[in-house]
Amino acid sequence: MTLEIFLQNAANGITLGSLYALLAIGYTMVYGILRLINFAHGEIFMISTYFAFYGTAIFALPWQVAFVVAIVLTALLGVVIERAAYRPLRDAPRISALISAIGVSFLMANLGLVIFGGRPKTFYRPPIFQVPIELGGVRVVALFFVIPLLTAILLVALNYIVYKTKTGLAMRAAQWDFDTARLMGVDVDRAISITFAIGSALAAVGGIMWGLRFAEINPNMGLFPGLKCFIAAVFGGIGNISGAVLGGFILGFGEIMLVAFLPGLAGYRDAFAFVVLILILLVRPTGLLGDKQRVKV
């Protein structure tokens, strides 16, 4: 393997890693506050790409507007899902909420199939992102720089929100204990809604980036990235935003490198994430950056 090929793969890895990171954050934030795997997160990601697609294709909006609108709509979608499918089950046994999440996920994927049709659609790629750049013998497009950069900016913004604002404080308080938070004057419902909104918005950014990068979208595209990104979140330490980012990067990067170094195992590419999951749960279930938790008796 030449340096060139390695760098090319590294570029792919960083891109995929960023995308996974963006998606993983949504999982970890929701899990941190609700102790629920939002199975529907992958579908939220999928639908955001369609929002953007229809914005540019049908409504002929300029892409900047279409993308922003898609992000906003997706954030709203996340809030609606929480309100309709998860909130009513907050006091129900955990399994009910889990089943509900699975149901929503499946419903949205199939609804997507029904409404959008099964044939993949081509995502609009604004020329500005396709400007070719050559660096160190590696040929990429501008997008390869935009993605990690945007991810980094969003992370800084997110960190600011979570650790330096009152809203973030409310979210963190709700993570520990609802009743205590309420007694402290925190509007728990609002904190949860905001969590979903932010997580979904980040998924939408990821979705749009995904569309720009891979150009093809279809209603079933949410399942695997969804699973892998949840695994990334677990790997990094569920409930921990930095952990999710770390996990996303490692998983995305690792997946590309696996295929690059061991092309014979290319067919097992998707299994990589699952193997990582099983290993991390066996070796260090709280994830790389997580802290030990314990069942109260």
Added chain:
Amino acid sequence: MLDTNDAFDASGTNGAPSADLPALACESVTMRFGGLTAVDGFNLRVPKGALYGLIGPNGAGKTTVFNIVSGVLRPSAGAVKLFGVDVTGLSPDRIARSGIARTFQNIRLFRNLTVLDNVLVGLHLRREANLAEAMLALPRHRAEETQMAATAAQLLEEIGLAGVSHYRASALPYGRQRRLEIARALATKPAVLLLDEPAAGMNPAETEDLMRLITDIRKRFSLTILLIEHEMKVVMGICERMTVLDHGDTIAEGTPEEIQRNERVIKAYLGGGAVARA
């Protein structure tokens, strides 16, 4: 009648339990959670047949001790001994099989099972028929099921829950749920019974009933009982001796009278938050 002897054969002393071998002993038990030391060098000797109390302000480490003894937690250091046999760090089910049973601070019944079934689960660990015999409904299994049903019914009778055996456990009023939890623990044929705040949430009349129940079962089932309790009436009323914990340290040990006069205890309670009611 439930015979405690077939649960646990007191230890390594050729069948005859030594008179001064405590039923339950903790030797320098320490529990650290990360930077926090919940229990530090804890020692305990509960003589056979005693009704022993473990008291202390909230957060003192009492339930942690219970969790260590019952196998939920593995201590960072120290040993737990049952009639001299080291049972430290065994899993909770093996501890139960050795002869230690417990109830929980927040009642943990099998909510969707009937009262009778709750008790029957307690009898499961003493089963002799294996899975194959059970699935094929062979005679030994069927006889055992009949026996278990009879034992459970009798136990419920003695605890005073016979009339409600077919009720769902979650349908019982609070006081009776506590009794059921105790009945279930008794079904495991323990030598030592750990009761975690059994009087919590009870009114004075229920508390009286409970005190009677505890002293009663101690005699009838030949138990050694270790009791965590905040309700001073119960502790001073029925415990013969007690240990007082505060922030993981033992600050006093003795009879109720001695404890009530102990200055460190008084300070811990009045300073720490829980008000001592004698």
Added chain:
Amino acid sequence: MAEQRAVHPLLKIAVVCGALILFFLVLSWGQEHWDAYTVRILNLCGIYIGITLGLNLCNGFTGQFSLGIAGFMAVGAYTTAVLTMSPAVKQAVFFIQPLIYPLNSIQWGFLPALLMAAVVSGIVGFLVGAPAIRFRGDYLAITTLGFAEIIRIVFTNIVPITNGALGLKGIPPHTNLLWSWGFALVCIAVMVRLMRTTYGRALKAIRDDEVAAEAMGVNLFFHKNLAFVMSAMMAGVGGGLLGNLITTIDPNMFRFPLTFTVLMMAVLGGLGSITGTVISAAAVTIAMEAFRALEEPRVILGLTIPGVPGMRMVVFSVALMIVILFYPKGFMGDREFSLDRVKRLAAGLDRTNTSKQG
């Protein structure tokens, strides 16, 4: 309490045997005389009853939420297929890479093949369950889902054993109504028997509160794995029957939508009710076929209305959401059909139903 005349046990056995014989006679006749479509649906009903009972055992009765059932069905399906296909067919089907020795030259009867499917899926079930079972709730779900996906991906790649993505064709169509409903009845019998024993109670105790169950001496590793492995075996045999019914299988059949379908059947019927599972598995199977019409183009009054692919699953997903949000216990909750209850209902109870009978 209503008076009960003691029924002589021999009479009970005679009645049950008589009913069974009659049942199987009807099925034999039906296999020959009913139209192929009906027979196929009835076969699927029987098979899914057994598989869903397996899921219910693990997820419902023991409270171990596993999403791996498609994986075990795959294991069972491939095991039976490879064992029952004739060497000639195998040679034709495995044209990219031949099937390994000795599998390429053997051909077993259906029953031994199914039993082998049970054994293999049981072993795989243990390999998955033993490490996974220590996790709670969502983690167990995602881990088992991961394992199921790994199984599928592995099957897609180990061409000399499974023929990879091409799948298997020409599987002998051994499955008939006797086999599928025999399977269903065996599964029902196993479940009913298990739940009547102390082991069944232990499983339910684990579901309700595993900390307390363990404190009462129930060994979690043994009992959870018991449920898990039995569930995997039932899924494996069901998968085998399925393979020999539809005669072609490929790894893509055994993806998450299959798990979802079985899960939905269990939830709709009531996670914790054998009766509920039986009813809903049959009902959903039939509905699935009926709703297929939604996805086919139809001609009404001379107009061709295009089919809407995916509509079936939308309907079922919505049904699942409605159930989980408004009737979380499903159709039967955790109640079972019992003659006692029927008699009491018939006698006309006017007592209000307090939450008594569990």
